[in-house]
Amino acid sequence: MLLPLDDNAGTPLYEQLYRVLKSWIVNEAEAGERLPSVRALAKENRLSRTTVESAYAQLYAEGYIQSRPRSGYYVAEDLLSVHSPHSLPSDSPEPRSGAGSESCYDFCPARLSREIFPMKLWRRLTLQALQEDLDMGAYPEGQGESGLRRALADYLNRIRGTRCRPDQIVLCAGFSEAVSLAAALIDLLPRTLAIEYPGYRLTEQIFTEHGYDIKWVGVGARGIDLEALESTSARVLYTTPSRQYPTGVTLPIAKRQALLEWAERNSAYLLEDDYDSELNYLHRPIPAMQGLDRGGRVLYLGTFSKSLSPALRVAYLVLPDALLERYRSLSRSHFAQVSLPLQKTLELFITGGHWERHLRRVRTLNRRRHDRMLKALQRELGDEIEILSSGGGLAIPVRPRVAIDLVKLREVAATKGLRLYLASDFYGKDWEALRMGFGGLSEEQIDAGVAELAKLWRELRER
Structure with a gap:
């Protein structure tokens, strides 16, 4: 298998190899088809074994391939057919806070x-933001400043593999406010929410306050129990597919596709919390499930709490188009949830490459x-x-x-x-x-x- 890789490209060879193989799996390969051995692929393409092993490890982590003892790697048997309308697109881009303690x-x-927090840089950018021509006599944009939303959309599409526009993003004052907004926007009957078990109890509390019944659905070594989910009357699922909270399980690609089909079939929504996605120490971060969504069934939620600071209280929701008009009809859509100086500082932090x-x-x-x-x-x-x-x-x-x-x-x-x-x-x-x-x-x-x-x-x- 001779592959089109470029030594002079700015992208590392293992990442190029990962992308080419993923495209081949999605568009050409058959389920169960054997991949070349690490040695054979490395020799034919003049690559190091480490490069091939890194690419295979990422594909394995995302569920595209399976390992068989003493036999090698194979295309995952449970991948949906590439001819399915929900098949993966080949051009996809790539307890929450704790108080201080007197304990030793x-x-x-x-x-x-x-x-870890870049305090000196943050002070400088805050001063720079305040020196800009900010209109402190007016209410900021309710959905969030357009410059910050453009910067976030670019980052999410390029690094997290989402497919979103700046106008789909809503800035929120932390995780709780983002989940509360999601609960208010999803107006489906019966008002039943499914949550992975074990899962984040705060989500249960917030949706309960909005009048939802809660159904807990077990999580195993390969993620959520799909049969148990099907047996519920849930119209919303809260899920942490990139790194399940708290078990650390990554949801394989086949199950992500199955969840999207479940949502389509039941006219349901998936609230994807991209929890801990950036703190992956073994592989490249797993692309977000939102990037696979073609039916507008995923609300994507992210925060800056685990990678920048929980003290900033900044989160964001990426809304599907069907919920945008409903959001704009809510009274809260007219008032910014995050202060203007903080938004401008964060925008400078992202656009300056500091993030x-x-x-x-x-x-x-x-x-x-x-x-x-x-x-x-x-x-x-x-x-x-x-x-x-x-x-x-x-x-x-x-x-x-x-x-x-x-x-x-x-x-x-x-x-x-x-x-x-x-x-x-x-x-x-x-x-x-x-x-x-x-x-x-x-x-x-x-x-x-x-x-x-x-x-x-x-x-x-x-x-």
């Missing part, structure tokens, strides 16, 4: 370290902390714990393989300056785990904190 080691699963440089820095710093946490857990607790997921986000969830009272462990740890977080506080007793956050700790603190935790763990088990 705060393993908050949703905290960034102070050093993408910042994301590379955030991924590098947090990848090191992630790897340090993973090694510390394996070194200190070894076979006594099960790592439930890793490779992204700001926390590693672990589950005991031995008998231990995690509630008691948390109480004892608090007296020693360790702050621990249990999954059951958010998801109920059916899904329990320690959520070992690393984002707010230095690498040295991670080593020392996990060592202290392991000491308390053993003392409690010996009692």
Whole structure:
């Protein structure tokens, strides 16, 4: 298989290879067809094995290919036919906040370290924004400033693989306000929302306040249980397909297509929360499901909380055209939810190229902390714990393989300056785990904190 790759292009070879292979899978390959071996493809195209392995790893992560032991890689059997009206287009572009603590080691699963925020740059851009000719005597654009929405649309289409226009974007004052707006816009009967279980309880609370019944749908190793979803009367599904919250599962492409077909068939909507999508330490970020949508069934939600700052309280919704007119008829559409100076500063941050440089820095710093946490857990607790997921986000969830009272462990740890977080506080007793956050700790603190935790763990088990 000789492929059209260009050494002189600005795009890395592994990414070129990934895109060419994805296009071949979508437009030409048959389900179950075998891919060339890593060695053969590398030799024929004069590539390193690392380049081919990286491209195959990304295709595998997104569910386009499957691995068979001692046999190689094959096109995924469960991909929908490329002749289907919902087939993937070949030209696709590519607990949420935590308060501070007096604890010595705060393993908050949703905290960034102070050093990550580019304070000096932000001060300079804020001053630059205030020196522009801002009309502080008028209400800003209700949907958000057009310049910021253009910058966001360009970023989302180019990096996250969405297909959106600036006029589809609505700026919101944080996650809660964005979800509340989505609940108000979707006016379907019955008013039933399906949420992945385990999933984000705040979404349940907000939709309940809007009069929705809630149906929890289980998540397994390959994502949401489609049969269970079909058995509900839900007309809305809240989903985190790029990195499921909190299990870390990535929804394969075939299931994404199946969800879009479910939404079309039931005239339903999908609220796609692109949670943690930018904090992927093993692969390129998984493209958003919104980019596959041809029927206008996806509302796409993103925030700056995990990659820039939860203190800014900025989120955004990308609305399908069918909901735009309804949005513009709401009273809230006439009043901006985010201050004008903050919007202008954020616009300068994105258009100046600082945002993408910042994301590379955030991924590098947090990848090191992630790897340090993973090694510390394996070194200190070894076979006594099960790592439930890793490779992204700001926390590693672990589950005991031995008998231990995690509630008691948390109480004892608090007296020693360790702050621990249990999954059951958010998801109920059916899904329990320690959520070992690393984002707010230095690498040295991670080593020392996990060592202290392991000491308390053993003392409690010996009692």
